[in-house]
Amino acid sequence: MGVNGVNQVISSHSSLLLRSVAEELKLPLLQIGREAELQNLTPQDTKANFKLIQTNADMALLLVDSYLLGLELNEAQAELMLEPVSLSGVLNDAAHTLSQFAKQYNATFELASSGRYRPVMAHPAGLRAALLSLGYALVSVPPAESRRQVLLGVHQSSRGLVAGVYGDFETLAHIHLRQARLLYGRAKQPFRALLGGSAAGVFVADVIFQAMHSNLNVSHHHKQAGLAATLRPSKQLALV
Amino acid sequence: MACILLLEPDVILSNIYTEVLQQAGYDVCPTFDAQKAINTADECSPDLVILELQLPVHNGIEFIYEYRSYTEWEKTPVIVQSFVSPNEFKSTPYIWHELGIVKYFYKPHTSLQQLLAGAQEQLTTIAV
16 A cells, blocks of 8 residues: 555544544533523522533543544654653543543542552553543443442553553443444444444544554453553663 | 433433423433333333433334333334434434334434423323
8 A cells, every 4th residue: 555545544544533523522512502501491599510511521622632632643653752651640640530520420430550550651641631531431331320430440461551441331342342443433323332422532542542552452450341551661661 | 290211321411301301390210221211111101202312232213112012102202312413313204103203303403492392292292
């Protein structure tokens, strides 16, 4: 395949991702619009749920920024310089942001990592954006019970540190992710095993992890299923 | 008090729709997926179903087929309120009649007042 052919493939994937993100953004905009309308319809002594409006607007903006960063990192992939990144710092930051969002979904979001981890080779903003996008998608999975618990987990594997988002998604299997990758941007419900919508957060995370030479996979963490990527530890710092 | 089975997979939207329907005096049974919706319908015997077609695992059309297979629910009116666009939904008009879908709303363009008016219209028809 020539340079033009490669560019066409990249362009085609970008437009599919854009379509997926556009579909996804209808939901937070609708939530904000209907919440505002509800306040107008209800008696004046009720307090508007500004926290919901603020959080949903922030998360929608975060998805847009993550999408744009994903495109940028992919375009620069050949020259992209990964650097040692403190996983604990990124995880804490992502968990804090996602816990605010999870409250709106009557869910709890926790950081399930114990101990200290070696730095990993990543793009700092890319790693944060990928984990937030993934969390954004999986927090909104319809609850199996009245209250869902979602975890941001990290564990060691033979190939590196596995970081991802987990929950009680018992039916989640590798084939669902494979099918979703073939369908995203084309089908309205590419990740139907988990999500009713376009699941854009999953695909934005996928694109960012790919740019960082990692891969999103179905993974398990403390009996919970989820989506995670294996990150290469920094060899340079291991020698220090 | 008339009962509405609300099948809406998004928790935030489900809370908003539930609140506005309850304020209008309806009993609302919210549910998030098709399988649970059948169980919930069994418990609350709805007079009206409002549902999204795009659901995880089993979609809304699958739910309606299953729901209609029970004789006691053959005639319950169903309002579709969905992210499925008007063009996509209207390309299959034969299913409207077959599945007992009495009204369709494109969710992004439907206000709470429009949804409420649609529900009131159906429940008034039943009462008459």
